[in-house]
Amino acid sequence: MRLLMVSSAFCTSVSAYSASDEYEDHTARFQGTYIWQTKPGMPAAYSGQNSLQASREISYTATATAYLGMRTWQGGEVYLNPEITQGIPFSGLSGSGGFTNGELTRTAGNRPKLYRQRLFLRQTWGLGGGDEAVEADLNQMAGTVDKNRIVLTVGNFSTLDIFDDNRYAKDPRTHFMNASFMAPLSFDYAADARGFGWGFAAEWYQDDWVLRVGRMTGPKVPNMLPTDFQIGRHYGDQIELEHAHMLLGQPGKVRLLAWRSRAVLASFKDALDYLNANPDADRQAILAVRNGEKIKYGAGINIEQAINDDLGFFLRAMKADGRTETYAFTETDGSIAAGFALKGSAWGRGMDTLGVGLAHNTLSSDRRKYLEAGGISFFIGDGALDYKPEQLFETYYSLSVWKNTFLTADYQRMWNPAYNADRGPANFFAMRLHAEF
Template structure:
């Protein structure tokens, strides 16, 4: 009995000491700690099926969305491996495979309906390297914060004041414009206008990846990012131009984290500048006027040009399970779309709600709108019968392209979801003589 009494008293003292130590650590900002990972392995697979209903159109052109009923699909599967070779260093490798059939050959829209469909998609399953990059972090002391284990992210503790260098093969969107509520078409909104700034013509090959380097500086609630990535040799093609000091896509982003009524939020400003061998719409119009033909950007791709743009982004939690986002962005629109989609101005916003309040904490409900536009010279080029890489109806009765998207993401099991999604697009490809277009989608997704 005496032994049990002493043992229980000692155990009580140990528990008291642990509680005091925990309180002290919490006071110094170390309460939320995670066990560091030396390596991890993640996996995802996503299938998207879409059904486009027939719609009215006064006329159609070479790059119009087809007016009859269509169905499309996409499938991607990715393995994501991470390894910590030394303190502060992280190496990631992502083999990926994809196949798909796009609506109308991926033409006829500014805001395409499936962010998982690549410009290089075909019905044959193709495997490739999606990412191979190194991330190096240098801490500058101060408070620490936890980094959870995730895809291309090793768990551990990092200084809130730090430098992070990322270099290698990856997507520009892995580093820039990381909006928490509208960024990932595998789990959130599907439309291209909502996965990032619509007018952000970021450097990428036809699958959405590039090679480059980005440097980030974290200082408490502030982050500054800058990066340079290589462009494709030709617009929206797979082969990349490795002359990074001659042809490139530069971007700089400023981010600030804040709290409103106790709920976290972030503001971002992103500026980009692309330099490569691009066509100018005005050059194509001038050549057509001299020769009497139809303007064609492929006839005037003769010199190096620069394209610039800017975007503003907001993410804000309203409640613990409700968040909203908004984006406003602009590009000069003088040159052809080179690596993303044919949008020169875009406004978008929406709300994302977790299902906690109705007892479905792993479910989510989303509603968003986007309004896309073109520059004056881009409109003139299309109205004269010119074809862009993605759009061209032979003529143009210009109106901004307006998109509404809603979805419900239902958790089926621990690592499996099914999403029902609906999109309505007015003035497809900025043409009031066509549409509206309705697209229903079903998305199956697993990750672990």
């Protein structure tokens, strides 16, 4: 699967470049991120095929990305992102709904691997309303755009590049590391195993409002890498409405997001029926009943709100229908995550950030019954299930060490990993080094 997913490469909250770059007709920028995590041993009454290991483990990811772009014609921009990845996940990426490092699904083992991450065209049509400055950033050239505009993105990119942005919780390279804070875990958006696909997204900016719609390709086989290019038959659709506001003199945004995917998937009801009829069969019964096209859907809300110049609040909540197996993200059907991000201005470290967040993830009744019967899903399955919601606490401190280089210490505590009260809690300690230039 992919998880993501995506480091928000279209708009990153660690602004690395100066507004003095008034106009660019090409760009070449780079990032490098190394994340090291350790998990001490944890309590476990029992373990199964897809359990988080009870013993001590170490995990790491290393990524290096180039962001290359040029202006092609009036309003047109083309971008290419080659990336090198390397890394090892905890327990083979199994055993939890919220992956402890949002970079993990892009890694390919202990040898570096080069791949094309993105290749897309962005076209902008101005509708008037006055000029708005655009600062140089990753996959973004300095210049100006009309405040009211239409933007079309076409090509190879991630759904999360366009949808579900949040200035305080988005990018595991600079914000919280756990995937619970990167996007709603129940947002089973279409993508390959690395979190990317082919498709389009259209955005209409009008004063304080933005409307976004898009369609993306998914994987040929759920959670795997090869892309299904039958975008008229198998796809992921999403629509998002965003409104910017001022609350007590501080800026904020509210986003409403709905999505719908269509693909060849297994339903948990069919998988449970198969297990009951074939008690000696492979417990990963979803593989035996993945024989028809199914619809998945969900909806949620995303809030970001500045409290003052240094402190910000975020909240995401989403609910999915939960009738079918995971298509391309995580094993979660309901999710809520909230927290705060505080700049270090009060102690003379204005480029530092302290983050604190809580997440609460749940399963649908259909998925629970399948796992309680001993079923194995793609990422989770202990052979039994004493169900409780998976809960997570994460805190981090990002230290600015030099220009656009940050060193981060991170701690996570996970209760009921894989929604199982018979296992855990698990603790995770991490260090992250991130640089942009």
